[in-house]
Amino acid sequence: MMKCIVIGAGPGGIVATKELLEKGISEVVCLEQAPGLGGVFSRSYDNLVLTSSVTFSMFSDFWVGEGKNHHFWTKEEAVAYWSSYAEHYSVNDHIRFGCKVESVSQGEDEVWEVRLADGESLSCTHLVVAIGNNNVPRFPSWKEEVTEIPCYHSREYTNAAPFKGKNVLMVGGGESGSDVAYEISQVANKSWVSLRETTGWIVPRKRGDHAADVSTHRGIWDLPREYGRKLSPFVLKLERGRKDPVFDALADLNEKVKSRNGIWGIFGTKTLALPKAIAHHGCKVVGAVTRVKEGGKTLETADGVVLEDLDAIVFSTGYLNRAEFMPEGLKACDPRSMYKHIFHPDYGDKLAWIGWARPGFGSQFPIMEMQARYCALLFNGDMKLPEKEEMIRVAKEDEAMYLEQFEENAARIRSLVDYHRYMNGMARIIGCYPPLRSYFFTHPKIWLHLMYGPTQATQFRLRGPGKKVKLAHEIIEKLPISTYNHIVKAGLRGRIYFGLRSLVPPFLRPAS
Numbered sequence: 001m002m003k004c005i006v007i008g009a010g011p012g013g014i015v016a017t018k019e020l021l022e023k024g025i026s027e028v029v030c031l032e033q034a035p036g037l038g039g040v041f042s043r044s045y046d047n048l049v050l051t052s053s054v055t056f057s058m059f060s061d062f063w064v065g066e067g068k069n070h071h072f073w074t075k076e077e078a079v080a081y082w083s084s085y086a087e088h089y090s091v092n093d094h095i096r097f098g099c100k101v102e103s104v105s106q107g108e109d110e111v112w113e114v115r116l117a118d119g120e121s122l123s124c125t126h127l128v129v130a131i132g133n134n135n136v137p138r139f140p141s142w143k144e145e146v147t148e149i150p151c152y153h154s155r156e157y158t159n160a161a162p163f164k165g166k167n168v169l170m171v172g173g174g175e176s177g178s179d180v181a182y183e184i185s186q187v188a189n190k191s192w193v194s195l196r197e198t199t200g201w202i203v204p205r206k207r208g209d210h211a212a213d214v215s216t217h218r219g220i221w222d223l224p225r226e227y228g229r230k231l232s233p234f235v236l237k238l239e240r241g242r243k244d245p246v247f248d249a250l251a252d253l254n255e256k257v258k259s260r261n262g263i264w265g266i267f268g269t270k271t272l273a274l275p276k277a278i279a280h281h282g283c284k285v286v287g288a289v290t291r292v293k294e295g296g297k298t299l300e301t302a303d304g305v306v307l308e309d310l311d312a313i314v315f316s317t318g319y320l321n322r323a324e325f326m327p328e329g330l331k332a333c334d335p336r337s338m339y340k341h342i343f344h345p346d347y348g349d350k351l352a353w354i355g356w357a358r359p360g361f362g363s364q365f366p367i368m369e370m371q372a373r374y375c376a377l378l379f380n381g382d383m384k385l386p387e388k389e390e391m392i393r394v395a396k397e398d399e400a401m402y403l404e405q406f407e408e409n410a411a412r413i414r415s416l417v418d419y420h421r422y423m424n425g426m427a428r429i430i431g432c433y434p435p436l437r438s439y440f441f442t443h444p445k446i447w448l449h450l451m452y453g454p455t456q457a458t459q460f461r462l463r464g465p466g467k468k469v470k471l472a473h474e475i476i477e478k479l480p481i482s483t484y485n486h487i488v489k490a491g492l493r494g495r496i497y498f499g500l501r502s503l504v505p506p507f508l509r510p511a512s
Contacts, residue, residue, distance in 0.1 A: 003125060010132055011368055037082060060366070170315075194286050218452075339386070354372060367423065373465070
């Protein structure tokens with residue numbers, strides 16, 4: 001019997017296996033149905049470029065190489081990095097490729113049995129599900145009425161060649177949807193994007209030669225989330241001031257964001273693809289589809305637009321949180337009902353989901369690593385989960401916090417979390433929250449990186465279980481620091497605002 005079976009050899013499964021091995025848990029196997037590692041990223045569309053920079057996307061203790069701070073990985077480059085990481089930490093010795101999991105069950109002795117498609121069965125005391133939540137496509141209900149033209153999900157999309165010269169509707173405007181819209185708009189006869197409201201808050205990957213997510217730092221993101229109400233119009237004004245048709249399109253879309261907290265009340269769409277499609281390639285934005293006619297050849301939208309002579313529809317409408325091989329009751333788990341989006345209260349530390357917390361801004365890979373570190377500490381007996389009732393209470397408290405911040409977006413996207421809130425919360429549980437106060441006096445240069453460099457994973461290696469202080473110092477000192485830009489200035493204004501506000505009695509403060 002194995003101590004742990006990890007299902008999936010994408011980034012979540014790789015880092016989970018590595019952390020378990022690093023804690024001395026050698027009886028672990030990682031099962032991957034594909035012939036190589038990389039998960040859904042390795043099978044995505046041809047021109048995929050990650051929307052978080054190399055600096056943010058890297059794991060905490062494996063340097064990406066010199067001169068790449070502001071680079072964004074293609075899918076091939078991301079897989080190459082994960083492959084090097086897996087080789088460096090001897091993870092490959094514990095991966096079995098070509099192993100499709102057929103079913104999972106748990107006996108009365110709490111032992112998991114994992115049955116493979118070839119009939120083989122494996123057993124373990126602890127199970128990690130790291131398949132991500134990009135496996136079961138989600139569609140709007142009206143898709144069933146489309147019978148006369150082909151429909152595709154972005155999961156099936158590879159490139160725009162099949163849509164050349166056609167009239168195409170794209171549904172959804174997240175990051176992959178924006179990329180799909182941009183590619184198709186360049187070759188289609190006519191193209192539209194249907195949005196229920198708008199995209200997430202759009203930001204460019206880069207500002208000049210600098211990765212824009214370098215500004216996802218503590219200098220601004222450690223402020224109360226209500227500051228998004230002041231930050232958002234400030235950012236919009238700057239984008240309008242560029243007098244650039246792409247950024248005008250960006251601002252038009254961002255102005256439609258209805259969340260009370262603006263940029264901090266919705267997920268980020270970190271690409272200019274859709275604004276470019278609108279500004280340069282004639283792509284039109286329409287409302288949600290309300291009526292299907294002629295089997296989908298004609299559609300009516302909520303804003304009164306009639307789309308005629310459609311040839312194809314591409315849905316970039318997300319995914320369901322499902323794992324079909326799991327037992328009934330676990331096939332569809334709500335991440336918000338799980339403790340820290342990882343542990344089902346009924347199963348404790350016997351079952352962990354890694355990769356079901358997706359940040360609005362920031363990167364999902366540091367979150368996966370933090371989750372993996374916590375799992376390794378629990379499985380090794382170094383820490384214990386709270387009692388079931390406490391896990392349920394915390395999950396409800398976290399859900400209420402995210403519903404307050406993200407409103408409808410949190411209710412609809414059950415995996416959506418605030419990167420800084422999530423990482424800081426997990427760091428405090430593990431005991432690896434960076435020593436900001438002491439470093440201000442003892443390591444001021446590193447403190448500057450911690451506060452005004454990207455809040456990526458390495459700063460959580462400075463203390464506590466799994467600390468690697470020397471390596472962390474070496475990496476952090478290589479990371480970029482934000483320029484003295486509008487985000488830094490907004491952060492300083494925010495600190496002054498909340499500092500002065502704290503001096504005013506609550507009953508005298510104006511309503512937010």
